[in-house]
Amino acid sequence: QSALTQPPSASGSPGQSVTISCTGTSSDVGAYSYVSWYQQQPGKAPKLMISAVSRRPSGVPDRFSGSKSGNTASLTVSGLQTEDEATYYCCSYAGSKVVFGGGTKLSVL
Amino acid sequence: QVQLQESGPGLVKPSQTLSLTCTVSGDSISSGSYYWSWIRQPAGEGLEWIGRIYTSGSLNYKPSLESRVTISVDTSKNQFSLRLSSVTAADTAVYYCARVQADVDAFDIWGQGTMVTVSS
Numbered sequence A: 001q002s003a004l005t006q007p008p009s010a011s012g013s014p015g016q017s018v019t020i021s022c023t024g025t026s027s028d029v030g031a032y033s034y035v036s037w038y039q040q041q042p043g044k045a046p047k048l049m050i051s052a053v054s055r056r057p058s059g060v061p062d063r064f065s066g067s068k069s070g071n072t073a074s075l076t077v078s079g080l081q082t083e084d085e086a087t088y089y090c091c092s093y094a095g096s097k098v099v100f101g102g103g104t105k106l107s108v109l
Numbered sequence B: 001q002v003q004l005q006e007s008g009p010g011l012v013k014p015s016q017t018l019s020l021t022c023t024v025s026g027d028s029i030s031s032g033s034y035y036w037s038w039i040r041q042p043a044g045e046g047l048e049w050i051g052r053i054y055t056s057g058s059l060n061y062k063p064s065l066e067s068r069v070t071i072s073v074d075t076s077k078n079q080f081s082l083r084l085s086s087v088t089a090a091d092t093a094v095y096y097c098a099r100v101q102a103d104v105d106a107f108d109i110w111g112q113g114t115m116v117t118v119s120s
Helices: none
Strands: A009-012 A018-023 A035-040 A047-050 A064-069 A072-077 A086-093 A098-100 A104-108 B003-007 B018-025 B034-041 B048-054 B059-061 B069-074 B079-084 B093-101 B106-110 B114-118
Touching: A009 A018, A018 A086, A018 A104, A035 A064, A035 A072, A035 B106, A047 A064, A047 B106, A072 A086, A098 B048, B003 B093, B003 B106, B018 B034, B018 B093, B018 B114, B034 B069, B048 B069, B048 B079, B059 B069, B079 B093
Parallel strands: A009 A104
Antiparallel strands: A018 A072, A035 A047, A035 A086, A064 A072, A086 A098, A086 A104, B003 B018, B018 B079, B034 B048, B034 B093, B048 B059, B069 B079, B093 B106, B093 B114
């Protein structure tokens, strides 16, 4: 069982927006602004999409955005594209350790 | 551009020690404010953080693995390493090394991953 809770799946049509939630506790997501999100394509290493709750690294499309409220962080993908189909993992610093969510498989229908 | 590459045996016998090395190229492992970390992923499952090391020697391990894990760094070789003792089939996974940006605590560069199978 993962420390952070994500829905196992999410879906949307091209052009739509989808939001993936990541629920932790007051010891991880709620305590620190060190929530990151990763995109993993099948057979590939994860790729950093969002750091520090809402920072987008260079090269990541601005369709990807992050936010946090209390113990829940969220990743929103706007203007869905077929290449966004992947599994997304959230991650949080938790005071001398790091915890991941179980992953959300995003399907672009 | 910084790249990470894992290396080590793909097959380890139960009860033995798994040893992997991550070679950093494109920059000195000692430059900048970074941690160096290991993450693993069993087939069809999610990511599991194992631990990390700062080049100063500061260490953090996943509590449930702490008794079996050792992460070390060799700045002269620009490498960091993972040792996991007393392995079982449950340790079978793809093992990734990754660089952590310390200011945002995020894994910004990953190795391609290496599959390690624990089997007799």
